[in-house]
Amino acid sequence: MPLHVLVADDIAASRGQACDLVVSLGHVAHPVGSGAATLERVAIGGIDLVLLDLLMPDMDGFEVTRRLRRHQTLRWLPVIVTSALQGDDHFVLALEQGADDCLARPLHAPLLGAKLRHYERVLALQAGLGLAAARHQAILDNVVEPVLTLDAAGRIQDHNRAASTLCDPGGEPVHHGMPQERLTGEPWPAVRQRRQLALRRRGGQRLVVEPGWSCWQGQGTAQHTVVMRDVSEREHVRRMQEEFLATVSHELRTPLTSLLGAIGLMAGSAAGALPPRAAALATMARRNGERLERLIDDVLDLTKIEGDRLALSLRPLAVAPLVLDAIAAIASLAQTRGIQVLADDGLPTHAAQLRLDGERFQQVLANLLSNAIKHSPPQGVVRVALQADAQAVRVTVRDHGAGVPAAFRARLFEKFAQADGSDGRAHGGTGLGLHIARLLVERMGGQIALDAVDGPGACFSLVFPVQDSGDDRRPGVLLVDAAASSPDLLQELAGDLVQVAHCTTIPAAGAWAQARVVLANPQAQGDADAFVASLRRAAGGRPLLLWGDCIDADYAARVGLPWLPGRRADRAALRAWLREAAPIP
Amino acid sequence: MPTPALQRVLCVEDDPDIRTILEFSLADVGGLQVRCCDSGTAALAALADFAPDLVLLDVMMPGMSGPDTLRALRALPVMQGVPVVFLTAKALPHELETLLLQGATGVIVKPFDPMTLPQDILPYWEHGRGVAGPQEGGAG
Numbered sequence: 001m002p003l004h005v006l007v008a009d010d011i012a013a014s015r016g017q018a019c020d021l022v023v024s025l026g027h028v029a030h031p032v033g034s035g036a037a038t039l040e041r042v043a044i045g046g047i048d049l050v051l052l053d054l055l056m057p058d059m060d061g062f063e064v065t066r067r068l069r070r071h072q073t074l075r076w077l078p079v080i081v082t083s084a085l086q087g088d089d090h091f092v093l094a095l096e097q098g099a100d101d102c103l104a105r106p107l108h109a110p111l112l113g114a115k116l117r118h119y120e121r122v123l124a125l126q127a128g129l130g131l132a133a134a135r136h137q138a139i140l141d142n143v144v145e146p147v148l149t150l151d152a153a154g155r156i157q158d159h160n161r162a163a164s165t166l167c168d169p170g171g172e173p174v175h176h177g178m179p180q181e182r183l184t185g186e187p188w189p190a191v192r193q194r195r196q197l198a199l200r201r202r203g204g205q206r207l208v209v210e211p212g213w214s215c216w217q218g219q220g221t222a223q224h225t226v227v228m229r230d231v232s233e234r235e236h237v238r239r240m241q242e243e244f245l246a247t248v249s250h251e252l253r254t255p256l257t258s259l260l261g262a263i264g265l266m267a268g269s270a271a272g273a274l275p276p277r278a279a280a281l282a283t284m285a286r287r288n289g290e291r292l293e294r295l296i297d298d299v300l301d302l303t304k305i306e307g308d309r310l311a312l313s314l315r316p317l318a319v320a321p322l323v324l325d326a327i328a329a330i331a332s333l334a335q336t337r338g339i340q341v342l343a344d345d346g347l348p349t350h351a352a353q354l355r356l357d358g359e360r361f362q363q364v365l366a367n368l369l370s371n372a373i374k375h376s377p378p379q380g381v382v383r384v385a386l387q388a389d390a391q392a393v394r395v396t397v398r399d400h401g402a403g404v405p406a407a408f409r410a411r412l413f414e415k416f417a418q419a420d421g422s423d424g425r426a427h428g429g430t431g432l433g434l435h436i437a438r439l440l441v442e443r444m445g446g447q448i449a450l451d452a453v454d455g456p457g458a459c460f461s462l463v464f465p466v467q468d469s470g471d472d473r474r475p476g477v478l479l480v481d482a483a484a485s486s487p488d489l490l491q492e493l494a495g496d497l498v499q500v501a502h503c504t505t506i507p508a509a510g511a512w513a514q515a516r517v518v519l520a521n522p523q524a525q526g527d528a529d530a531f532v533a534s535l536r537r538a539a540g541g542r543p544l545l546l547w548g549d550c551i552d553a554d555y556a557a558r559v560g561l562p563w564l565p566g567r568r569a570d571r572a573a574l575r576a577w578l579r580e581a582a583p584i585p
Numbered sequence: 586m587p588t589p590a591l592q593r594v595l596c597v598e599d600d601p602d603i604r605t606i607l608e609f610s611l612a613d614v615g616g617l618q619v620r621c622c623d624s625g626t627a628a629l630a631a632l633a634d635f636a637p638d639l640v641l642l643d644v645m646m647p648g649m650s651g652p653d654t655l656r657a658l659r660a661l662p663v664m665q666g667v668p669v670v671f672l673t674a675k676a677l678p679h680e681l682e683t684l685l686l687q688g689a690t691g692v693i694v695k696p697f698d699p700m701t702l703p704q705d706i707l708p709y710w711e712h713g714r715g716v717a718g719p720q721e722g723g724a725g
Contacts, residue, residue, distance in 0.1 A: 246680075250645055253674035254600055257696040261606030268700040270614050293696060483682050524685065526712070 003027045003116055003123070004046055008038040008064070009053040009082075018051060018082075018107060025113045035059025039067060042074055049119050052099070054083040054090060062097050069098035076126060078119045082107065146199075146209070146228045152221040154180045154188030163228075165201045173202060187571075190495050196235075197228070207232045245300060252296050260289045291430070298432035302415075305439045312357040312443055315487055316499060319354055319393055321507035323386055326365035330373065334382070339373045344385040353501065354393055354464050356444055359484060364437045364448070368397040368460050371433065375401030375458070393464050400457035404450060412450055413438040475499075475582035478515035480506055480535065481547065482524040486566070490519065490547075493571050497578050506531070506538050516582040521548035521566060532559050543581035591710045595637035596621045597628040597654060598672065599646040606699050607641065615703025625654030629661075637667060639710045641693070644673040644684065652687050659688055670709045672697070 005022045007029050009015035019029035032041050035056050041047065050068075054061035061081050068074050081094040084105035091102040101115060137160075140147055146163035148156055156178045159166075166174045168182035181187055184197045191197070192213050199207050209228035216223055265271055267282035274282060304310040327341050334341045372382040376399045383398045404412060416431040434448075441448045446464035453459045477498045479487050487502035494500065501515065505525065518539050522528040528551060535544065546556050548566040556563030564574055594617050596607045604621045612619045620635045622628040626649055628640075640658065644651035651671055658664045668690035673680070681692050691709040693702075 250674045253695050254603070257674065258600065258602035258606055260696040261603070261610070261699045264699050265606065265609050265614070268614070270609060270700065289696075483686065485682050485686075 001120065001124075003048040003120060004030060005116070006030045006032060006038065006041055006047045006050045008032050008035070008050060008056070008061070010034060010056040010058075011053075014053070014105065021107055021109055021112060022051070022116075025109070025116060027116060035061070035064045038064050042068070042077060047077065048123055049078045049080065049116070051103075052079055052081050054081050054094060055085070061099075062094060065094060065097045065099050078122065080115060080119075143227070145230060148174070148180070148183075148226050148228070150180055150188075150224040150226070152223070154191070154224075156180060156183075157223065165203075166199055167202045169200065171202060190492070192224070193492075193495075196231070199228070208235045245303060249296070249300050253293075256289065256293055256296070260286065260293070263289060295430045295432075298430045298436060301436050302432055302439075305436065305443070310443070312360060313484070313488065314355045314357055314444065315491075316353050316501050317356045317358050317361075318501060318503065318507060319356075319388070319395065320386060321503050321505075322356070322358055322361055323365065323384060323395060325504070326362045326369060327384060329362070330366060330369045333370060334373050337373055337376070338378055339376045339380050339382060341369060341373070341382045341384065344383060354444075354466070356464075358502065358504070360440045361444065364440050364462065365395070365397070367433045367437045368462075371429075372397050372399035372401070372458070372460075374429075375399055377401060388466075391466055393466060395462045396451065396459055397461075398453070398457060398459040400455070403453070403456055403458050409450060413448065475516040475578075476501060477578070477582070478503065478507075478518045479520070479547070480504075480518065480525075481521040483521070486521065489567055493569060493574050494578055495575070497575060498582060506534055515542060517543040517545070517578070519545045519547040521550070522546065523548050523550040528555070529559070532561070545577060545581070591617065591638050591707060593618045593620070593635065593637045594639050594641060594706070595619075595628060595631060595635060596641045597623075597625060597646070597651075598641075598643040599623055600643075603643075603695075607702075610699030610702045614700060617703060625649030625651075625657065628654060629657055632661070632663065636663065639706060640664075640667060640669040641706070642669055642671050642689075644671050652684070655688060668709045668712065670706060 007018045022029040052061045079099045080101040081099045082103045140160035147160040212227045214225050263286045385396045387394045415435045438448050451459040477500050479502045487500045491500045522531045525531040546561050546563040598604050611617045642651045670691045671684050671689045674695040
């Protein structure tokens with residue numbers, strides 16, 4: 001391919017000679033007589049290379065080179081400077097100003113020929129690279145999702161068109177070198193653990209995205225590319241549905257509150273003693289009102305699970321304390337019915353840990369326990385057992401009632417399944433309990449089953465496979481906090497340093513096995529001094545930190561423990577304490 | 586110094602029927618002095634001549650919501666250390682958490698049992714007093 005060579009020289013004779021030489025080498029010559037004319041001509045386009053005389057009267061070759069190099073598109077145009085001056089100093093200066101090459105006058109034909117062939121190859125390579133870059137940019141720009149590339153420190157290197165309208169809270173648009181935290185509000189590199197990010201566009205529009213990260217090596221350091229899938233619409237619909245469910249729940253429960261309240265007061269003779277037959281009617285009305293209440297709860301639960309709107313918060317939890325809590329929670333029902341609920345001796349105190357949603361796991365247990373209590377004969381005993389081995393954790397609830405009729409076993413976990421209608425009514429069940437239990441257990445990765453038993457009664461079992469956590473050598477932190485959302489917050493603040501297990505109250509010994517250190521929030525734990533005292537006893541010398549904003553530094557100093565203010569805690573202070581108290585092995 | 590008994594309860598609830606049930610439950614069954622208000626604004630005004638030992642507060646009310654009312658109450662010096670218990674028809678665990686994090690002493694879920702409500706609120710009253718620290722003697 002012949003090159004189009006611009007020959008810039010103010011002296012007509014030498015310009016003519018250079019042009020002849022260029023043409024004789026098989027290329028196309030475009031003569032101009034000044035520096036200004038050079039800039040005008042290259043701006044028009046079609047020039048592949050400039051052969052530039054350094055000494056021209058209006059604008060010399062040095063200045064022309066400087067201006068070309070500052071130009072947005074012409075800075076890659078090869079420039080060969082020529083001069084008849086003695087010595088190399090002026091060539092060195094020209095190369096420093098950005099010239100690509102130099103040639104002494106008079107021009108030596110074979111040398112010029114070799115250089116032009118070299119630039120033919122360079123230009124072909126450049127064109128290939130340019131094409132590839134343009135193709136990548138075109139693909140990126142046509143990706144409807146915002147795409148950002150970040151350097152190893154989380155600063156934005158480049159972005160596609162869909163990302164160009166993103167801005168920080170102050171309205172400053174995304175640009176090269178901007179720390180990603182300005183866009184996402186999340187610190188680097190913890191932002192890479194987030195499942196969703198909230199961003200904003202210029203003009204104030206908010207969007208929710210699910211980021212997909214990839215890490216690659218470039219220029220000797222790690223680079224990160226993130227594709228951000230816009231899920232704003234889906235989130236909006238989800239929120240609308242949640243609000244609808246919350247409203248339905250509220251609208252159903254408000255009249256039920258007055259209804260049950262009025263009937264309860266009547267049945268309790270608060271408005272004067274009722275004649276016996278009227279009292280019987282009030283009791284019947286109350287029983288059915290309560291059943292309606294449970295039905296509302298169950299239908300709302302089921303709507304959430306089936307619509308996949310139930311957000312489980314799965315985290316590693318010790319199973320034994322959850323089982324004991326569930327037994328404690330059902331104690332008053334058991335007492336009313338004269339039934340004993342007993343945990344088998346030796347609930348394993350070693351590490352029976354599972355990834356569970358604690359609330360939902362207890363809901364399942366509560367369902368099994370209340371069924372067992374309702375179906376137990378007077379003075380009966382319900383036994384709860386927990387077995388753990390390397391493969392699975394198994395919880396069983398055994399009663400000694402009438403058992404489940406053989407014909408009904410197949411439908412036991414189906415919707416609105418009850419052995420027979422009269423039975424359901426007698427026990428106030430909704431027919432949804434075991435169905436919801438099955439869905440919840442399956443969502444948490446386990447299985448629920450009715451086991452075969454010797455003798456009368458029924459035995460329900462929950463079996464959860466033990467997840468392999470062999471590679472996780474992060475120190476365990478036990479968080480004792482009445483608030484269910486707090487472990488997420490702590491894990492987020494602590495980052496990857498530790499793995500957080502959570503108990504709402506000071507747990508039985510089993511939950512402590514994997515904990516190296518303990519954080520505890522005295523909020524809603526009764527008397528703070530008593531809480532701290534039993535915490536100290538239970539922790540058995542493990543490092544303790546008081547956590548939360550219901551106490552302050554003065555209180556912590558008085559009981560002689562370190563303290564951080566929970567959600568307002570300084571990330572660095574928390575990490576420093578964790579590093580010292582629980583070094584990674 | 587003998588432990589003073591829970592005497593005065595302020596109820597804030599927009600539903601008139603539930604107000605009736607609350608009054609019946611706390612006054613007739615529980616023998617407490619009860620003042621019922623139909624909004625957060627009315628509750629703030631009622632404080633001029635009614636010094637409650639405990640407040641029962643509905644969450645979803647038109648205008649000033651339960652959490653709004655809680656913030657306004659907590660800002661008043663006379664309300665420091667007075668337990669505020671939310672009454673809510675929302676029963677999801679994370680919603681209860683959120684309410685507690687907003688500074689409520691406790692949450693009672695609707696429908697509640699009016700025959701036991703006077704006893705059910707006692708632990709919150711005692712807990713609230715514990716958190717408030719030792720009682721200041723006299724009226725200062």
